[in-house]
Amino acid sequence: MEQSVLLTGAGGRVGTAILDDLAEDYDWRLLDREPLTGEYAETHDSVVADIVDETAVREAIEGVDVVIHLAGDPRPEAPWDSVLRNNIDGTQTVLEAAVDADVEKVVFASSNHAVGAFETDERTPDLYRVHDEFRLDGTELPRPGNLYGVSKAAGETLGRYYHDEYGLSVCCVRIGNLTKDHPPVDYERGQAMWLSYRDCAHLFDRAIEADYGYEIVYGISDNDRKYYSLERAREVLGYEPRDNSAAHE
């Protein structure tokens, strides 16, 4: 039987990349703060709710096997009050409801901004170039480059807690720079952490299917310029990226 998956923030860019490739593969329930438009709204079960509305979130989560939690304020420059509420409190609401509803897995959209402050003046721009061997692998302590990144790191720690305390499987994906069709042009940082739409869908597909306890993985294509390791994503999830920003330079 198809697994049922709640997708929060379904109307955003990551949600779109996932649905473009996986719409037919799961029994989706789509949640967004705004009514969804387009084909997926017509063909799938959908819910309009704010992610901090505990009652609505609990109702939406009831009966699903997996939650992909993307909802939140996606702006790197978002102010504290917004990320505190939407990203930190919102993620706690989802995790708590997931445990209470006996969900198996939560896949959490974390961000490269959780570790953005590793990109110091001393390291850049070399960090974004092929010869540079510096790598982050997800075992390092977060160094957020903004308050949005702080909120994503907090979401990861919440995931760790809900895994340790309740046995929930949690995979945090530190999403890079997701763009359609081709990598950012004239932007080395974006090329280093490019995530193509199809690699994005494939990565979340693997996160739905694979067995794990608690994981932090980097969500990027196999870019020559990368400074994020893909080892955990490959080993634990079976991620096999097909794209590389170098092919577009």
Add this chain to the structure above:
Amino acid sequence: MEQSVLLTGAGGRVGTAILDDLAEDYDWRLLDREPLTGEYAETHDSVVADIVDETAVREAIEGVDVVIHLAGDPRPEAPWDSVLRNNIDGTQTVLEAAVDADVEKVVFASSNHAVGAFETDERTPDLYRVHDEFRLDGTELPRPGNLYGVSKAAGETLGRYYHDEYGLSVCCVRIGNLTKDHPPVDYERGQAMWLSYRDCAHLFDRAIEADYGYEIVYGISDNDRKYYSLERAREVLGYEPRDNSAAHE
């Protein structure tokens, strides 16, 4: 000239341990949600304010050199709404105000609960015993044992951000089990992470005086049973603990 130090949560246990030994050593400003009682209230500048009252916090912080930030909900079993507000939002309020007031250093009272879930069934009770060689040294990712611990880990990440972004010196002290006079009796965990009052005061004294950028240190006495490393506290802060719970067994 004496350094001026704002002590938030001054009326709590950690604040008391600090003031008992250091009342005469700094120009203190004491802040607490409740009016302070006892000798320190009479002899020191004090402010009654909630830690999430941004205006009051900004006023209290104006002109001080260092902030020791202890205020927050101290209960390991505190509910999410309380730690979200008092511990996470409260710490952001303090750090933001500290940057704006050109404070040099913030010393943040983190907690052993930020890493409490390392104490798994497989590791305990051996973890609390002298022969066991497992050590946490502050470079490991947090594994909170409760939502209070999640809030403390989030406070540490906020500190990392305000250090990286604004150059604020931040020291996070993962405080162990602080008790007066003698370590907990018949409680191996408490003996492993005991922090005596005088070692507590000395550690915060060193955190006021030493030079550092961003640090996470463990705040315990030099207990034979310890599984937290004291290396960073010794090396960076010059911490020289005088107590050991083994002397009381």
